[in-house]
Amino acid sequence: MTKQVPIAEGLFTWPSPAPALLASRCQRCGIASFPAADSCMACSGQDVAIEELPRRGTLWTWTVQQFMPKTPYRSNETAQTFKPYGVGYVELPGGVRVEGRLTESDPQKLRIGMEMDVIFAPFRTEDNGDEVINFFFQPVA
Amino acid sequence: MDVAIVGIGIHPFGRTPSRTGLQQGAYAARLALLDAGVEWRDIQFAFGGSASAGSADALVNELGLTGIPFINVANGCATGGSSLISAFNAIKSGQYDIGMVAGFDKHDRGAFNADPKELGIGEWYGEVGLMMTTQFFAMKIQKYMHDYNISTETLARVSEKAFINGSKNPNAWRREPIAVEEIANSTMVNDPLTKFMFCSPSEGGVALVLCRADHAHRYTDTPVYLKAATMKSRRYGSFEVFAPSQALQQVDGPTVDAASAAFEMAGVGPADMDVLQLQDTEAGAEIMHMAENGFCEHGEQESLIASGATHIGGAMPVNTDGGCLANGEPIGASGLRQVYENVLQLRGQAGEHQVPGNPRLAYTHVYGAPGISAVTILQK
Numbered sequence: 001m002t003k004q005v006p007i008a009e010g011l012f013t014w015p016s017p018a019p020a021l022l023a024s025r026c027q028r029c030g031i032a033s034f035p036a037a038d039s040c041m042a043c044s045g046q047d048v049a050i051e052e053l054p055r056r057g058t059l060w061t062w063t064v065q066q067f068m069p070k071t072p073y074r075s076n077e078t079a080q081t082f083k084p085y086g087v088g089y090v091e092l093p094g095g096v097r098v099e100g101r102l103t104e105s106d107p108q109k110l111r112i113g114m115e116m117d118v119i120f121a122p123f124r125t126e127d128n129g130d131e132v133i134n135f136f137f138q139p140v141a
Numbered sequence: 142m143d144v145a146i147v148g149i150g151i152h153p154f155g156r157t158p159s160r161t162g163l164q165q166g167a168y169a170a171r172l173a174l175l176d177a178g179v180e181w182r183d184i185q186f187a188f189g190g191s192a193s194a195g196s197a198d199a200l201v202n203e204l205g206l207t208g209i210p211f212i213n214v215a216n217g218c219a220t221g222g223s224s225l226i227s228a229f230n231a232i233k234s235g236q237y238d239i240g241m242v243a244g245f246d247k248h249d250r251g252a253f254n255a256d257p258k259e260l261g262i263g264e265w266y267g268e269v270g271l272m273m274t275t276q277f278f279a280m281k282i283q284k285y286m287h288d289y290n291i292s293t294e295t296l297a298r299v300s301e302k303a304f305i306n307g308s309k310n311p312n313a314w315r316r317e318p319i320a321v322e323e324i325a326n327s328t329m330v331n332d333p334l335t336k337f338m339f340c341s342p343s344e345g346g347v348a349l350v351l352c353r354a355d356h357a358h359r360y361t362d363t364p365v366y367l368k369a370a371t372m373k374s375r376r377y378g379s380f381e382v383f384a385p386s387q388a389l390q391q392v393d394g395p396t397v398d399a400a401s402a403a404f405e406m407a408g409v410g411p412a413d414m415d416v417l418q419l420q421d422t423e424a425g426a427e428i429m430h431m432a433e434n435g436f437c438e439h440g441e442q443e444s445l446i447a448s449g450a451t452h453i454g455g456a457m458p459v460n461t462d463g464g465c466l467a468n469g470e471p472i473g474a475s476g477l478r479q480v481y482e483n484v485l486q487l488r489g490q491a492g493e494h495q496v497p498g499n500p501r502l503a504y505t506h507v508y509g510a511p512g513i514s515a516v517t518i519l520q521k
Contacts, residue, residue, distance in 0.1 A: 008265040031377075034386040035263060042377040042388070060387075061287075063279035063331045065270060070254040072267030087276050089387055097387040101269055107332045112287050123269060134269050 007123060007134045011035055013052065014133060019120045020052035021135060023095055032096045053095040056140065059114045060097050062088035064105050076124045090116045090137045103138040115140040144232045145357035145364040146519070148177025148350030149484050152245070154343055154468040155314030162194020162471070165346035166245030167203035169474075173241065173348040177360045184350070187211040188227045189243035190220035191473035194344075200243060218420070218509020219372050220244060221347070221476030225517060226370045228351050239352040246471030248342035260383055260511050274422070274510060275339065277382035279331035282425025284380075286333065289440035291428060293333055297325040298446050299424035300337050300466055306453060307467025309493035314343055315467040338424040343469025347477035349484075363488045365519050368502075369406035372515040373398040381512030395514035396420075396433040396506065403504075403516040404435070411435040414518075415500030416486045417457060418479035420508040421464040427451075431459065434506050434516070458496045461486060472509075479505035480517055487521040 006014040013019045023032040026040035027047040034053065039046045068082040077083070086102030088110070103119070104110055116137040123134035150172025152165035160168070166189070174181060181204045189197030190213060198211040216223040221244045228242045253274060257267040266272055285291060301321045307313035324337040350360070357364035375381045378392035404410055411434065419434060421427035428446070432439045436457055445451065451459040462468065462482040465475060483503035485491040505517045 007268065008263050011263070011265065031388070061280040061284035063276050063283060063333075064329075065273065065276060065331060066329050069270050069273055070251065072254065072256060072264065072272060073270045074268040075270070085270065087271060087280070089280065091389065096389060099271060099385050099387070101271070112284065134265070 002129060002131050004122070004131045004133050007132050012120060012135055014120070020055060021098060021118055022050055023053050024048040025051050034096050034098050053098070054092045055118050057090040057092040057116055059110065059112055059116050060089040060091045061112060062086060062102065062110050064107055074124065086110060088137060090118070101134070101136050103136050109139070142233050142235060143354035144229050144351055144367045145354045146349050146367060146480070146484055147352050147357050147360035147364055148173040148179070149481050150174070150176060150348045151312050151478065151481050152346035153312045154345035154471065154478065157344055162191055162245045162247030162344060162346070163199055163203065165247070165344060166191070166197065166200055166243050166348065169245065169346035170200060170204055170241065170243050170348040173350050177350040179239070179350065179360065181205045182207050184239060184241050185209060185237040186231055186240040187243060188214050188224035188240070190214040190216070190224055191244065191246050192217070192220065194245055194247040194473070197243060197245070197473065216372070217513060218472055218475065218507050219513045219515040220473050221480070222370065222372050222507055222515025222517065225367070225477070225480065226372055226515070229367055229370045232351060232353050238356060239350065241348060241350055242477065243346070243348040244473040244477045245346035246473040247344040248471060250342070253342055255383070255510065262383060262385060266385055271385070272383065274382050275331045275334070278423045278426055279334050281380060282423070282429065283333060285425065285429055291440070291443050293325060294321065295428065295443050295446050296333065296338055296424040297321045299421070299427050300324045302452055303421065303460060303464050303466035306461055306494055307463030310462045310467070313463040313467045314469045315463065334423050334425060340422055340465035341469045343471050345468070345471040345474045345478065347474045347481050349477060349480060363521070365484045365487045365521050367517060368409070368520045369403040369516070369518040371399045371402040371406060372513065373402065375512030379512060382510045394433065395512055396430060396508055399514040399516040400434040400506065403518050407518040407520070409502060409518065414502050414504045415498070416461060416483060416496045416503045417459045418461070418464065418482055418505045419459055420506055421460055421466050422470065422508070424466070426508065427459060427464065430506060430508065434504070453494060453496055461491065461494050461496055476505065476507040476515060479507070480519070483519050487519060
């Protein structure tokens, strides 16, 4: 059976029946950070608590990556199989604006302010067969 | 004690396969010495930087081993600006009378591929394809165009002007004008920015000789005074490159902060500036930086650019040497190129790209990863 591994530890809950992005919230000033960090970028506080970020938000801005990035980009694509991908910041209410890949790459179908859900899906397959799971933002149907 | 720039040198920007980055830096340094009428052994200290072409202090191998302190500066796109601040303070403090600032670089073709680890970001960020400066600039102008009604045509007009100015500058890389329609319709790189709206990594070198202002006339009849040199990093809440997340509440970025600090230091305001060199990593950056540096209101760029105000003969000439769009961006040299151009402008030596009307005050601005900005104000 294929093993699914998260692309980085501590980025989101995995495995989980209802995975979510993880943030650290400063217990002094209340600001949330993604990815979770040991200290607060806003007030330098070091007392932080980990929490799950909301799963739905709105698209704050976006672009489409039309060419294949050089390393450190690491997918299973080649120059021949590369497909452009959307990138955006999604404002997660009460949390933070998180940058991520979008499941949509058609500029005609992306607009600032549209609702997006975070989803967790395979990004690449390792040589040993493991599927590497990443988070993506998907327009709300 | 004021500080004067009394010698300037440049190695043409672009691609020079026959010379290393270091040799391009030495070429610029020799021209700057010649321009100031001094020898390398007269130079008491140096600050310099290069991102991809070796250690700047290796310039002493080319120029001569005189024993001076040569300090390497590495501050991304603000490397030149940070070298200038260091030299400015070294002279202002009274420690030295005359010194050099140098910057050079030689980058591979194609977009920069930054390493997330060097910036304290997880490797996943690069692996999934987010470690791209081009995406940040595209997303920033996308949001800006949405908020302030800036059109795609205005983006194309910025590039059109850059290539017109580049065609007048013998040291520029891109020296052929390109029509607005061709710019707008060229290959899309990161929506809404096309191929001709982005600058490319390139090669080049710049050097400046600086001295205490009361000695300036020993070296030149046309000293240019460094009235301000400032550098700022990002505060919490500004929208910056290489950020896996952004705050819900936005604050002004480092450009706004570096600009206001520079105006305060120089005791002048945006309306006093006669010629502007603003970071134009891509066409949208020039538009946004016009407002962030205080030269217009947000959204006003649409009519200003359409009216030709930012052209060499306009009311606020921007990037008179073609900027990064026409010169490319050798990181270590790019900020100093702007200063070189402004010294030419204030001396009245800019030839075909000279701003009319005897300019007296000139402004430079750089912006780069991971959210830093440096500004200078020069006065003749």
